[in-house]
Amino acid sequence: MAPRRKKIYEGKAKILYEGPEPGTLVQYFKDDATAFNAQKKATIEGKGVLNNRLSEYFMTGLANIGVPNHFIKRLNMREQLIRQVEIVPLEVIVRNFAAGSIAKRLGLEEGTPLPRPIVEYSYKNDELGDPLVPEEYIIAFGWANQQDLDDIVALALRVNDFLTGVFYGVGIKLIDFKIEIGRIWDGDFMRLIVADEISPDSCRLWDVKTGQKLDKDVFRRDLGSLTDAYTEVAKRLGVLPTNTQPIKPTLIN
Structure with a gap:
C-alpha cells in the first residue's frame, strides 16, 4: 500500500482511502473476520483477496445487466476503485x-x-x-x-x-x-x-x-x-486470485 494515503473510513472488513480523482475512493479488503457485531474476531489469511475478486465479479456482472453500482475497476489483489457515494x-x-x-x-x-x-x-x-x-x-x-x-x-x-x-x-x-x-x-x-x-x-x-x-x-x-469455503465459491465461479487477468462474468439464463 502506498504511504500517506488519506484514510476516509475503516470498517470491520474494509478500509476506504481517498481516490485518485474527485468522487472516487479506493476500497481495501482486509483479512479480518468479525461476527456477532465484532464480539468474535479473527484474521483469516487470504480472505480480503478472495472478497475483492468476488465483489469485482458480481459488481461487473450487475453492471452488465444494467444494475448501477459503485464499482469502477480492480486495482490490485486487495483494492478496487469505486465511486464515492x-x-x-x-x-x-x-x-x-x-x-x-x-x-x-x-x-x-x-x-x-x-x-x-x-x-x-x-x-x-x-x-x-x-x-x-x-x-x-x-x-x-x-x-x-x-x-x-x-x-x-x-x-x-x-x-x-x-x-x-x-x-x-x-x-x-x-x-x-x-x-x-x-x-x-x-x-x-x-x-x-x-x-x-x-x-x-x-x-x-x-x-x-x-x-x-x-x-x-x-x-x-x-x-x-473460512478460506476453504470462500475458495470453493471462487473456484466454482471461475474467479481465483491466482489468475491476474480481469474476469468477465458470464450471465446464466
Missing part, C-alpha cells in the same frame, strides 16, 4: 430461505423456503447491533423517503435475481444476502446505486446437494476453514 444508513436484507434471525424470530426451521423473497432493513449502527427497522421508522427519521424505498426494493430484487441465477448455476443456493445502497448526484438529479460489497461475507450460501455452508456462518458457527 453517500451511504443510506440501512442494511438491505433479501431473504429467499429462512436462516439466522428470521428463523429464530418466527420459529422457522433453517432452510425453509419463504413464500417469496422478503426484503427487510436494519439500521446501520454497530453500537445498537444493527436493529431491524420497519419502513415507517425509515421514512419518519428521514433516512430515506417512500420513493427511495421503492427504488431500493427494485434494486435489491434485481440483485437477488442475478445472484440467485449465478449461484444456482454452480450448485449453490442463495439463502439470503445484504447490500448497502448509496446516493450519487448528477447535477441536481439523485440516483441510488448498489454500494459496499457483494461477497460470501454478506451472503448465506449453501451447497445445493449437501447443504454445506460456504459463507461467513462457517466462522460464526466454527464449522471449519
Whole structure:
C-alpha cells in the first residue's frame, strides 16, 4: 500500500482511502473476520483477496445487466476503485430461505423456503447491533423517503435475481444476502446505486446437494476453514486470485 494515503473510513472488513480523482475512493479488503457485531474476531489469511475478486465479479456482472453500482475497476489483489457515494444508513436484507434471525424470530426451521423473497432493513449502527427497522421508522427519521424505498426494493430484487441465477448455476443456493445502497448526484438529479460489497461475507450460501455452508456462518458457527469455503465459491465461479487477468462474468439464463 502506498504511504500517506488519506484514510476516509475503516470498517470491520474494509478500509476506504481517498481516490485518485474527485468522487472516487479506493476500497481495501482486509483479512479480518468479525461476527456477532465484532464480539468474535479473527484474521483469516487470504480472505480480503478472495472478497475483492468476488465483489469485482458480481459488481461487473450487475453492471452488465444494467444494475448501477459503485464499482469502477480492480486495482490490485486487495483494492478496487469505486465511486464515492453517500451511504443510506440501512442494511438491505433479501431473504429467499429462512436462516439466522428470521428463523429464530418466527420459529422457522433453517432452510425453509419463504413464500417469496422478503426484503427487510436494519439500521446501520454497530453500537445498537444493527436493529431491524420497519419502513415507517425509515421514512419518519428521514433516512430515506417512500420513493427511495421503492427504488431500493427494485434494486435489491434485481440483485437477488442475478445472484440467485449465478449461484444456482454452480450448485449453490442463495439463502439470503445484504447490500448497502448509496446516493450519487448528477447535477441536481439523485440516483441510488448498489454500494459496499457483494461477497460470501454478506451472503448465506449453501451447497445445493449437501447443504454445506460456504459463507461467513462457517466462522460464526466454527464449522471449519473460512478460506476453504470462500475458495470453493471462487473456484466454482471461475474467479481465483491466482489468475491476474480481469474476469468477465458470464450471465446464466
